[in-house]
Amino acid sequence: xxxxxxxxxxxxxxxxxxxxxxxxxxxxxxxxxxxxxxxxxxxxxxxxxxxxxxxxxxxxxxxxxxxxxxxxxxxxxxxxxxxxxxxxxxxxxxxxxxxxxxxxxxxxxxxxxxxxxxxxxxxxxxxxxxxxxxxxxxxxxxxxxxxxxx
Numbered sequence: 387x388x389x390x391x392x393x394x395x396x397x398x399x400x401x402x403x404x405x406x407x408x409x410x411x412x413x414x415x416x417x418x419x420x421x422x423x424x425x426x427x428x429x430x431x432x433x434x435x436x437x438x439x440x441x442x443x444x445x446x447x448x449x450x451x452x453x454x455x456x457x458x459x460x461x462x463x464x465x466x467x468x469x470x471x472x473x474x475x476x477x478x479x480x481x482x483x484x485x486x487x488x489x490x491x492x493x494x495x496x497x498x499x500x501x502x503x504x505x506x507x508x509x510x511x512x513x514x515x516x517x518x519x520x521x522x523x524x525x526x527x528x529x530x531x532x533x534x535x536x
Contacts, residue, residue, distance in 0.1 A: 448522065451500035452532060455519045458497055459534030462505060463517050465492045470513065478515055482507045499532070 420428075462482065469479050469492055479485060482496045482505060499505055499519035506526060508516045521530035 451522070454500045455521070455532035456535050458499065459505065459517055459519060459532060462496070462507075463515075463534060466507070466515060466517065468492055476513070478509050478513065480509070 462485075465485050466479060466482075469485055470476050472490075472492075485492045485496060486494060496505070499521075501519070501522055501524060503520055503524050506516070506518055506520060510516055518534065519532040520526045521528065521532050523530055
C-alpha cells in the first residue's frame, strides 16, 4: 500500500495540470480571431482578384457581342437576298421591315443589334445594298461598326 500513495499523488498532479491547461486554453480561445489589419488584407486581395477577373469578363462580353452582330448582319443579308430572289420582278426591299410583311414573310421580326440599336440598311443600287450595325458606340461611320463576315 505504500507504493500506491505516491502514484495517486502523481495522478492528482497530472489531473491538476491537465485542468490548468484546459482552463488556460479556454481563456486563450476568447483571444483568437482575426485582427482588423488581417481582415483588410484579405479584402484587398479579394478586390484585386475580382478586378482582374472583371476586366477579362467584360472584354469577353464585348467580343461576343461583336461576333453576334457579325452573325446577325450575315443572316439579315441572306434574308434580303432571299427577298430579292422571291419577289417578282426581283427587287430589294425598301426597308428591313418588308422582310416581315406579305403572305410568306421571310422572318417574323427584324432583330436589334446586340447594343439595342436598329441595323442600318441602305439600297445602293437595283441589286446592291449596305447592311451593318453602328457598333457599341451607336454612331455610324466609326471604327467599331459591325459589317458582317461576307
